[in-house]
Amino acid sequence: MSNCVTICPIGSVDPGILEHIAECISIRCGLSCRISMRMENPRYAYNDTRCQYNSKLILKHLLDRNFQDSFRLIGVTPVDLYVPILKYVFGLAQIQGKCSIISVHRLYPMFYDQPSNPDLLLARVEKTALHELGHTLGLTHCRDRRCVMYSSTRIEDTDLKQPDFCSTCFELFQWYLKKSLQPSS
Numbered sequence: 001m002s003n004c005v006t007i008c009p010i011g012s013v014d015p016g017i018l019e020h021i022a023e024c025i026s027i028r029c030g031l032s033c034r035i036s037m038r039m040e041n042p043r044y045a046y047n048d049t050r051c052q053y054n055s056k057l058i059l060k061h062l063l064d065r066n067f068q069d070s071f072r073l074i075g076v077t078p079v080d081l082y083v084p085i086l087k088y089v090f091g092l093a094q095i096q097g098k099c100s101i102i103s104v105h106r107l108y109p110m111f112y113d114q115p116s117n118p119d120l121l122l123a124r125v126e127k128t129a130l131h132e133l134g135h136t137l138g139l140t141h142c143r144d145r146r147c148v149m150y151s152s153t154r155i156e157d158t159d160l161k162q163p164d165f166c167s168t169c170f171e172l173f174q175w176y177l178k179k180s181l182q183p184s185s
Contacts, residue, residue: 003181004032005133006070010058010077010101011041017104017125018076024126024163025133031071042079055081055092055101062099071180072136074129075101090152091128093135100132112155126163134169137176142169
């Protein structure tokens, strides 16, 4: 199995954001990355009542695509995501699964009536992508507020986190990664 993470834009996503995700995963996780062709805006997941997109439907759609040569897949979209029991999510992943998705919609400082800040946006994107990648390997939420695996229910949670796994989560990440890359017997 390839150790390549595919980053898939879903809708129109700034190429600089995609490249930043690829670079941070390569540096922090030691995994190669590639950016795939853009998929169309996920109209099939739009909920007229909520004016948002159902992240679970997008994950299912990603699974149906042929990304078999990828170790993991991270969808990146500009649309606002939700799961039925929450008002919104920054991202969603299959625990120990192949796919995850992140939304940049609520990561922009302007969403919170703050001035444009490209560095802050990229820091938030990086933390969200690493968090969801951790879930795909089997990591759950961490109690350490500074760990990238801490649950972000508000943007302040994301801003407080570091773009790193705490020592325990990093050890688990490495263990799950090694286990995932071993050939099946």
